[in-house]
Amino acid sequence: MVLETLLPLIIETLTFFSIYLVCSSSLNLQQGYTGISNLGLFFSISSGAYVIAALPTRLAVWLYGINMDFVYQNALVVSLLNERFAKDALTPTLLLIITFFAAMAVGGILGYAFTYLSLRLTETYLAVFFLCVAEAIKIFGENFIPLAGGPNGILLPNFFIWLGNYSWIFQSAFFIIIPFIIFAVYEKVTRSPFGRLLKAIRENELAVQCLGRNTVSVKLKVMAFTSAFLAVAGVLVSLRMRSVVAGTFDRVDYSFWPWLMVMLGGVGNNLGCLLGTFLCIIIRRIVYWLKFYLVFLPVDIMWLEYILLGLAFMIVMIYKPEGILPEKPYQVKQQGDSRSN
C-alpha cells in the first residue's frame, strides 16, 4: 500500500530531477566552466520541444495516410495516432529516434548561430543577449500556429503506448537514463584536458589565445554541444507532459531555476550542480506536498516555493558565495601522476 503510493511519487520526482539535471549541468558547462553567461537557456530547450511538436507527428500522419491537419484537428489526430501506435512498435520508436537526432541538430545549430552573433559580448551583455533571443523565440512559438499550435499548444501522441499497461515504467526509465547519460558525458568532457582548457578560457580568454588556442572555436563548440543536449531535455519535457505549449518554456522555469541550482550547488563543479539540482527539486516538491496544510499563510502557496528558494539562494550567497560544493583545483600528487577519471 505504502509502496504503491510512494513509488509513483519517487519516480515522478526522479524524472523531474533528471530532466532538470540536464538543464543545470549544461548551464554549468557553459557558465561554470567556459564563462559564457547564458540567461536564455530556454531557447535551446524550447527548440527541442518545437521539433517534437512539429516533426514526428506530421511524419506519422503522412506515414499512416491520415488525411487530417495535425495542428487544427489535433485531438482527433492524436487519438487516431495512439490507436495506431498501440499496434505498431516500430514506427513510434523510429520516429522518436529521428526526433532526438533532429532536436539535437536544431539545438546545436541555434546554439552555434546565436553564439556566433554574440562573440564580442561578455558577461552581463551576453546574458541579456541570450535572454532576448530566447524571449524572441518564445514569442515566435506562441504566435506561429503551425509550429506548436500557437497559444493553445498541441497534444502529442503517446510514443510508448505499444508497451501496454506498464509503459509508464519504461517511460520513466527512459526519462531518467537519458539525462544521466548526458551528465556522464559532461563529466567525461570536463575531466579531460578539454575541461581544463574551458576553465582557462573562463579565467582569461586573451591569455589562452596567446597560448595558441582558438578560443572562439572552443566557445562555439561548447555552446553547440550543450544546446544540442538541452534540446534533448526539451524533447523529454514534452514527452513527459505529452504536450507542447510554447508559453511554458519561460525564463523562470528553464533559465532562472537552472541558474539557482548551479549557484546553490557550486559553480564549475558537476557534483555540486547535481546536489544543487537535487536540493531545489526536493524543496519544490516538499512545498508542493505541503500546500494543503499551509493555507493559514498570508501568501499564495504557489509563491512560497519562490520565496523559500530565494531565501536559500540569499543565504548561500552571503555565507558561501562559491556554492555548497565549490570547485576544487585539480591536484597532482607526484611525478608521473596524471589525470585520473
Added chain:
Amino acid sequence: MGTILKVEKLVKKFGNLRAVDNVSFEVPEKSITLLIGPNGSGKTTLLNCIAGIYKPDAGKIWFNGKDITGRQPHEIVNMGIMKTFQIPAVFSRLSLAENLLVFYRKNPGEKLINSFFKKRWINEEKLATLKLFETVQTLEIESQFNRRANELSGGQLKLLEYSKLLMAEPTLCLLDEPVGSINPVLANKIFSYITEARNNMGKTFIIVEHRLDIAVKYVDYIYVLVNGRILCEGVPEEVLKRKELYEVYLSPLPA
C-alpha cells in the same frame, strides 16, 4: 645568421596618439634583443603588435619570411612566436599545476571529440606532466604546486608567466619585463636560462626590461624607444655610452 623577424615601418595609433611610430628593425636568429625606453614609449605596444594582440595601422611584420601582419594571436603562437605579459596573465582559480598543463600546447585531449576517449590523450598528458615537473624544479616553485594561482606571491606569478616559455617552447619569445619584482639571484638565473635556451636550443628573444643592471650583461643588441620611435640602437657597450640615453631614460649624468 638569418633574420627571424623583420618589422617594417610599423605604426600603431590609439586615437591621436602614435604609440608605435614608423618603427623598423630586424632581429637575427638566435639573438637576445633588449627594448628599453621610458614608460609609455611604446615597447609593450610593439610586442603586442608582433604577437597579434593589436592590429597595426600600417607597416608589415615578417616572421621567417612569412607575412604575419594582422593575424590572430593563436595563429601567430602556432607559428612559433609567444609573448609573456608584464602583468602575469595566468588562470587564477586553477592550480599552478593546471596552469602549466594549459601552457603545454600539443595535448590532443583539448579537442572536444578526443576528450571522450582517454586513450587518445593520456600519453601526451603523461609527457606534459613530466615536463611540468621539470619546469617547476627549474624555477624552484615545486612547493607551490597544488596551490591556486591567486594564492601565489607577485614574484611567483612572474615565474609562472615565464614558465609559459618552458612549457610551450616557442622559437621566438617576446618577454615583457620577465624579471620585474623578482629577486636579483633568481633574476640572474632567469637570464642565464634565457642565454642557455639561446645557445643550446637556438631560441630567439626580444625582451622589454627596466632592470638594466641585470639585463645588459646577457643581451646582444639594444633598441631605445622614445615616444614610439627608435632613438638609438647598438650593442650594449655602445648604447650605454650614448648621452641621449641618459637624458631620456637613465638619470642624468652628474656634472
